[in-house]
Amino acid sequence: MASDLSVGEFASRAGIPVSTVHYYxxxxxxxxxxxxxxxxxxxxxxxxxxxxxxVAQSVGIPLAEVRDVLDRIPRNRAISARQWAEAAAPWREALDERIALLTRMRDQMGFCIGCGCLSLDSCPLYNAGDRLGRNGAGARRWVGEGEERSTLD
Ligand code: FES
Structure with a gap:
C-alpha cells in the first residue's frame, strides 16, 4: 500500500533503531x-x-509473553484501546507480583547493607525464601548461576 513505510521510516516513526525493527x-x-x-x-x-x-518491555514483561498477547489480536485493523486493555490485563497480576517481590527485597535490603556475607542460611536477598533449599540439602550452588552441581559428595 502506498502509505506503508520503509524500514527507515518505520524505525523513525517508532523511535527505535532499524536493527530493533529487524529484531522485533x-x-x-x-x-x-x-x-x-x-x-x-x-x-x-x-x-x-x-x-x-x-511499554511491556519497560515494565519487564518478557518478549515471549508480549508475542502471545499480540498473536491473539487480529492484524487486519489497528489495535483498539479495548483490545489493548484486554490483552494487557494478565500482565497486571504479573506486575503486582513483581512489585510485591521488589518491595520485600527493598525492605530486607537493610538487613544486608554493611554485611556482605551472602549467606545461603541467613541472607534474605541471596537465597530469598530458601529457594536453593527446595532443591535438596547441602550446598546446591557450586560454580555459578544456573549451574547446579552437588558438592564434593
Ligand atoms: S549479605 Fe549478609 S544477610 Fe545479606
Whole structure:
C-alpha cells in the first residue's frame, strides 16, 4: 500500500533503531511485506504493536509473553484501546507480583547493607525464601548461576 513505510521510516516513526525493527520482526512481534524489488514495507498499524512491545518491555514483561498477547489480536485493523486493555490485563497480576517481590527485597535490603556475607542460611536477598533449599540439602550452588552441581559428595 502506498502509505506503508520503509524500514527507515518505520524505525523513525517508532523511535527505535532499524536493527530493533529487524529484531522485533525476527521475533514475530511485527510483520512486513516485500515489494517486487524485495524492499520491506511496514503497515502503519504495526507501529501500535511496537508501542505495546515498548511499554511491556519497560515494565519487564518478557518478549515471549508480549508475542502471545499480540498473536491473539487480529492484524487486519489497528489495535483498539479495548483490545489493548484486554490483552494487557494478565500482565497486571504479573506486575503486582513483581512489585510485591521488589518491595520485600527493598525492605530486607537493610538487613544486608554493611554485611556482605551472602549467606545461603541467613541472607534474605541471596537465597530469598530458601529457594536453593527446595532443591535438596547441602550446598546446591557450586560454580555459578544456573549451574547446579552437588558438592564434593
Ligand atoms: S549479605 Fe549478609 S544477610 Fe545479606
Amino acid at each position: 520482526e525476527a521475533e514475530g512481534l511485527i510483520q512486513s511485506w516485500r515489494t517486487p524489488a524485495n524492499h520491506r514495507r511496514y503497515d502503519r498499524r504495526e507501529l501500535r504493536r511496537v508501542a505495546i512491545v515498548r
